[in-house]
Amino acid sequence: MAPNAASQVDQGxxxxxxxxxxxxxxxxxxxxxxxxxxxIVGQAGGQERFRVVFSDISNFVQSMLASQVNHxxxxxxxxxxxxxxxxxxxxxxxxxKRIIIVLDLDVLEELGECDKLGQPQAxxxxxxxxxxxxxxxxxxxxxxxxAQQQSLPARTNTxxxxxxxxxxxxxxxxxxxxxxxxxxARVTNKSDIKTWHNKNGEGKLFSVNLLDxxxxxxxxxxxxxxxxxxxxFQEGGVYYVTSPCRVQLAKKQFTNLNNDYELTFxxxxxxxxxxxxxxxxxxxxxxxxxxxxxxxxxxxxxxxIGILKDVGETSQIVSKTTSKPYDxxxxxxxxxxxxxxxxxxxxxxxxxxxxxPESVIAFKGVKVSDFGGRxxxxxxxxxxxxxxxxxxxxxxxxWYDAQGRTDTFASHANxxxxxxxxxxxxxPVKSILQVKEENLGMSENTDYFTTRxxxxxxxxxxxxxxxxxxxxxxxxxxxxxxxxxxxEKCDRNHPKPEYRYIMSVNASDHTGQLWLxxxxxxxxxxxxxxxDQLMELKENDDKAASDVFQDANCKTWVFKCRAxxxxxxxxxxxxxxxxxxxxxxxxxxxxxxxxMIKMYSIE
Numbered sequence: 367m368a369p370n371a372a373s374q375v376d377q378g379x380x381x382x383x384x385x386x387x388x389x390x391x392x393x394x395x396x397x398x399x400x401x402x403x404x405x406i407v408g409q410a411g412g413q414e415r416f417r418v419v420f421s422d423i424s425n426f427v428q429s430m431l432a433s434q435v436n437h438x439x440x441x442x443x444x445x446x447x448x449x450x451x452x453x454x455x456x457x458x459x460x461x462x463k464r465i466i467i468v469l470d471l472d473v474l475e476e477l478g479e480c481d482k483l484g485q486p487q488a489x490x491x492x493x494x495x496x497x498x499x500x501x502x503x504x505x506x507x508x509x510x511x512x513a514q515q516q517s518l519p520a521r522t523n524t525x526x527x528x529x530x531x532x533x534x535x536x537x538x539x540x541x542x543x544x545x546x547x548x549x550x551a552r553v554t555n556k557s558d559i560k561t562w563h564n565k566n567g568e569g570k571l572f573s574v575n576l577l578d579x580x581x582x583x584x585x586x587x588x589x590x591x592x593x594x595x596x597x598x599f600q601e602g603g604v605y606y607v608t609s610p611c612r613v614q615l616a617k618k619q620f621t622n623l624n625n626d627y628e629l630t631f632x633x634x635x636x637x638x639x640x641x642x643x644x645x646x647x648x649x650x651x652x653x654x655x656x657x658x659x660x661x662x663x664x665x666x667x668x669x670x671i672g673i674l675k676d677v678g679e680t681s682q683i684v685s686k687t688t689s690k691p692y693d694x695x696x697x698x699x700x701x702x703x704x705x706x707x708x709x710x711x712x713x714x715x716x717x718x719x720x721x722x723p724e725s726v727i728a729f730k731g732v733k734v735s736d737f738g739g740r741x742x743x744x745x746x747x748x749x750x751x752x753x754x755x756x757x758x759x760x761x762x763x764x765w766y767d768a769q770g771r772t773d774t775f776a777s778h779a780n781x782x783x784x785x786x787x788x789x790x791x792x793x794p795v796k797s798i799l800q801v802k803e804e805n806l807g808m809s810e811n812t813d814y815f816t817t818r819x820x821x822x823x824x825x826x827x828x829x830x831x832x833x834x835x836x837x838x839x840x841x842x843x844x845x846x847x848x849x850x851x852x853x854e855k856c857d858r859n860h861p862k863p864e865y866r867y868i869m870s871v872n873a874s875d876h877t878g879q880l881w882l883x884x885x886x887x888x889x890x891x892x893x894x895x896x897x898d899q900l901m902e903l904k905e906n907d908d909k910a911a912s913d914v915f916q917d918a919n920c921k922t923w924v925f926k927c928r929a930x931x932x933x934x935x936x937x938x939x940x941x942x943x944x945x946x947x948x949x950x951x952x953x954x955x956x957x958x959x960x961x962m963i964k965m966y967s968i969e
Contacts, residue, residue, distance in 0.1 A: 368478050371449060372423070374449065375399060375449065376394070376396040378424050379398070379422050380489050396451070398451075399447070399450075400447065401421050403439060404416065404417045414810065427466055428463065429468050430467050430541075448474070448475075449479075458545045534549065539580070546609055547608070548606055548608040549607050551576035552603070553605065554576075554602075554648075555748075556573075557574070564852070570589060573620075578646055583629055610632050611630070611635040651669045652669050653670055654668040654670050655702075656670065656706065656707045663928075665735075666733070667745065670728075672726070672727065673724060674697060675699060677698075677721070678695055680694070697710075702762060704773055704774075704776060706775040709741070709744065712743075712746070724771075725752055726759045727753075729749075731744070731748025797876070798880045802880075808940060814928050815929070817875065817880075818955075819875045819923065820922045821921055822920070823871070824870075824915050824919065825870040829869045830865040831866060833864050833866045834858075834860065840886075841855045870882075870883060873923075880942055891947055893918055894918070922950055923949060924948050924950060926945050928945055929943075
């Protein structure tokens, strides 16, 4: 520690910030000591978060780092005992606890590090009914370049009851730590009312996607809130939404929005239609070019934009699960990557489609399929915009008029052929040690790799789950009675399930061991039989089933894997999921080894 480190700490600054004696009109950048850093357990696929305790020697306060500050933790600079200067932050009160959300900071390495200075006391919240003051200092464009969005709202003394007079929070700033807030957002999508019923009861829900200048968030209303708010929300309208409204971690399986959080409307949530409908963007896109679709994982939801090259006729298919007819229409899109793709639209979108060829169409919320190489399907929650007034559309139209009209276009059809023993994309080959040393899966993005490893152990408990018999469903079914298995997705009962593998396998190479998660296709290959057959064998002859597991050991496979951060029993860990597997190709492996030997120039 530097000799003058303690004197550099701004004692009493935390109390001054929360008491309002220092505000955005008199900005300060307090120097504090970090006395604790801990990760916040979140949701799989969500952004990594850290909880930090800061001290000014007199008091200490809990803080949360915004995601753009995480790099200080990753680099090891922000750790217990160091000194920091808070450059930008927001204060709030949650359940009578004062917290700071840190948007930007500097680690003062010249002050060194030391044990906790003094005996700081917790900065308690006031017990009266005084409204907490929310302050943001020096955001530096964190919420964009619009001056209105550059600072979070501070408390005002307005007595109007209208939410139109309230301070507006950016959607990007919403978190479970926000105390009182109002957002002004446009409804870009409203779902139909969906119902469910199971052994625990029945209910209904609907959801809306809300958009402002800073981002998007999904809001859901259940039962009474569904009845109260469904007709009020209209697609394309702008609304004020005011807390109390629950902000919670997003269930990524139900939304494709780029937000770690989602809203659940509560009994006292206030929703009002805004008189001023302008000033809020119409829709926000994150485009993937048609040429890049081959590198996009199957079942991913994306946005794309293209020139409408061809329009197919409306046709009808009958669902195997519900026996209901569905209208569909296939469109062909092209873009300046000189690729084309087939995109399917459904229902009323298909029957009422009336767009002239060579128009520009932007699609939001389309699902990537590997049928015929790569194809797209517009989801029920998706939308399409014809000739949108955005830069991407103008550039695409200019390219098409200049040269694209006469170009020839490659197709993704049949491009997903074999690229190795396990098939699919050509991912880098890694040893298990390399996977761990390179921290694959530790970032926010999913990492892909291929490894050659030998199975040394397979967990025999919970190796399969009962799945729906309907084609292309595979959802877990619940036994509600003898001979009655219910699928909530299909809303059907089945006399029996089809068991599907969901195995945990320990694989090893010469550098280490790794636990891999394998699903049905890989499980059938490894075990040599279906999960149904193995479950029946286990019920009738447990020893014979154990022999099957033993026989699957000590066999070497080429595993195609993806590594991603996951949460298990309140702990974060990297999950390694097998997307494909295949036996060793000894001829190809020998050729690789021979090439490696040649690199050493051994005579």
